[in-house]
Amino acid sequence: MKNWFKLISWVAVIMTGALLIYGIHDMPAWGDPDSPANAHVSPRYILEATEKTATPNIVSAVLADYRGYDTLGETTVIFTAAISCLFLLRRRGGKK
Amino acid sequence: MLEYILAKYNFWIYVVLMMIGLYAMMGKRNLVKKLIGMNIFQTSIILFFVSIGVKKGGATVPIIMGHGHGHGQHLIKVADYLNPLPHVLMLTAIVVSIATTGVALATLILIYKRYHTLEEDEILAIRKDPSSYKTLG
Amino acid sequence: MIWQLDLFLLLFVIICALAAINIKDLLSAVIILGAYSFFMCLLWAEMGAVDVAFTEATVSAGVGTVLFVAAVFKTVRRSKD
Numbered sequence: 001m002k003n004w005f006k007l008i009s010w011v012a013v014i015m016t017g018a019l020l021i022y023g024i025h026d027m028p029a030w031g032d033p034d035s036p037a038n039a040h041v042s043p044r045y046i047l048e049a050t051e052k053t054a055t056p057n058i059v060s061a062v063l064a065d066y067r068g069y070d071t072l073g074e075t076t077v078i079f080t081a082a083i084s085c086l087f088l089l090r091r092r093g094g095k096k
Numbered sequence: 097m098l099e100y101i102l103a104k105y106n107f108w109i110y111v112v113l114m115m116i117g118l119y120a121m122m123g124k125r126n127l128v129k130k131l132i133g134m135n136i137f138q139t140s141i142i143l144f145f146v147s148i149g150v151k152k153g154g155a156t157v158p159i160i161m162g163h164g165h166g167h168g169q170h171l172i173k174v175a176d177y178l179n180p181l182p183h184v185l186m187l188t189a190i191v192v193s194i195a196t197t198g199v200a201l202a203t204l205i206l207i208y209k210r211y212h213t214l215e216e217d218e219i220l221a222i223r224k225d226p227s228s229y230k231t232l233g
Numbered sequence: 234m235i236w237q238l239d240l241f242l243l244l245f246v247i248i249c250a251l252a253a254i255n256i257k258d259l260l261s262a263v264i265i266l267g268a269y270s271f272f273m274c275l276l277w278a279e280m281g282a283v284d285v286a287f288t289e290a291t292v293s294a295g296v297g298t299v300l301f302v303a304a305v306f307k308t309v310r311r312s313k314d
Binding site (some may be wrong): 008043077 | 103104107108111112115118119122123141148159160161172174175178180182183191192196198200202205206
């Protein structure tokens with residue numbers, strides 16, 4: 001039964017890998033400056049970030065200024081994780 | 097064929113990393129091993145996203161040079177800086193992944209307190225037949 | 234962007250991932266996962282993503298390894314596979 005299970009998982013893993021390798025065929029060349037990911041949205045951030053936010057580090061400018069609500073949501077996620085860890089690991093039956 | 101692999105060799109390596117993580121999540125019986133596999137899986141996807149933002153041909157880190165000194169009009173060229181957008185998104189993803197790992201480890205400790213084992217098949221056997229449960233003192 | 238260094242780090246990352254999965258001692262596996270995170274951090278610094286490398290080195294390789302080691306100490310160290 002154990003070998004059967006491992007065989008099934010190997011088959012699933014290899015099928016997923018084959019699909020992904022089939023998808024590599026359509027990827028643009030690595031490090032291409034004109035690839036769609038590099039040519040569409042990010043030039044606007046690179047050109048305007050210093051002038052609009054007065055921050056030389058573009059990553060910080062986008063993280064805290066352009067996508068500030070995104071970072072707020074991330075902080076909420078960490079807070080929820082910390083609270084759930086506290087509730088999961090609290091000592092039960094302390095009062096008896 | 098070899099040329100076809102070598103042209104995009106790093107994508108092949110990311111796929112191999114992701115397959116390692118997926119196999120550890122599915123095929124391994126130990127719960128900590130499953131978590132290690134989940135970490136490897138997440139890191140490989142983050143690596144893929146970061147590598148999308150790479151530009152060849154003299155691009156540097158996305159920090160505008162010459163800002164605040166001399167007050168001259170610096171001409172900013174897009175090809176001189178890496179794509180900052182994947183870096184921002186993956187910064188969020190790393191922090192969320194560590195939050196996920198923390199909650200998963202807390203659940204793991206609770207599972208160990210209840211069943212006194214971390215092997216998946218032993219837990220399933222105990223759930224099917226509670227008399228096989230061995231107490232650890 | 235030196236492709237020799239890139240390939241070297243990628244190979245080390247894969248070796249660390251395979252070792253972390255196949256070792257039966259859970260504490261060793263967790264420490265090797267920390268080494269994996271540090272190699273990944275080097276890889277990102279080499280790709281130019283310095284902010285991501287900083288975050289990985291502190292959060293994933295630091296805090297994550299501490300969390301894993303604490304969990305292994307609170308539970309059991311042996312594993313069957």
